[in-house]
Amino acid sequence: MGVFWDRGYHDASLPDLLEGMELSRGSFYKAFVDKRGVYLRALDVYIDDAIRKTGEILHSNSSPKAAIKDAFSRQVEESSGKEGLRGCFVVLSAVEMLPADEEVSARIARLFRRLQDLYAAAIIRAQALGEIDPELDERTLARFLVCQIQGMRVLGKAGANRDATKAMVDFALKPLD
Template sequence: MPDLLEGMEISRGSFYKAFVDKRGVYLRALDVYIEDAIRKLGEILHANPSPKAAIREAFSRQVEESSGKEGLRGCFVVLSAVEMLPVDEEVSARIARLFRRLQDVYAAAIIRAQALGEIDPGLDERTLARFLVCQIQGMRVLGKTGADRDDTRAMVDFALKPLD
């Protein structure tokens, strides 16, 4: 608790007014992390006029977050899911909502790419989006084992083959 108060630069009374308890801080931190992840992905997927290239860029960034020292740190969502699910309903709901939102963002990019002729329109965008989210989460888990950057890039190339 002293580390939290010092890091947040607030008094014990202010802490309990704002968060009630340490769990409140944890849930708020998870909410912020989730919103930041959705915002960053949305920015990446809209930064390139080619949705297919934007998806590849999003995966390239995941390589950096899923390998080397960064990968060893892990992902707050993955670590929370492994530790807290399925017994913690509040955390479970947050993580399920995140995965649905990630799938929605990817599905929208896939639909744009299909309309531009970049991705086969016969592919189901929801299934493909779910597949992409699964690949990213798997990369994040492997990152905790010290995944090599080149191996992770090779996984990305393989995972994105359905987009070709």
């Protein structure tokens, strides 16, 4: 994953992958068949991890509204400093591979759907508790929040600083008040 994340799919060579994975050529082909196979597996691992982490955070607090804010605080950290400059593997994959690659497109669409589902469920719980205005459409708000996260990751890649990112998050979360 690190090799693709740092170099992109097209610029990652087989020797780069073998070195990064500490595998021999034979072991690589036996496990993954080809470069595309390892790329799709790396993307799946990244996506599954992102969904799991987000779900854990959104269920970690008895206040769903606070949990949403906690999830955004994590995104501030991932979108600033050295980690922010590295960017998001999914965003980088989308820029490099879409719209031409249907398999990658389907994986990224699945990630965004699942993230939106997780945020929508947290919003519904918060609305039931009176923490968020029940008149707000949870699907629209969830899509807005996921868009904000992806935008933060792009800005982080461009060198946005932590304070600026935090200020943007505070503004983006105003609809929750």
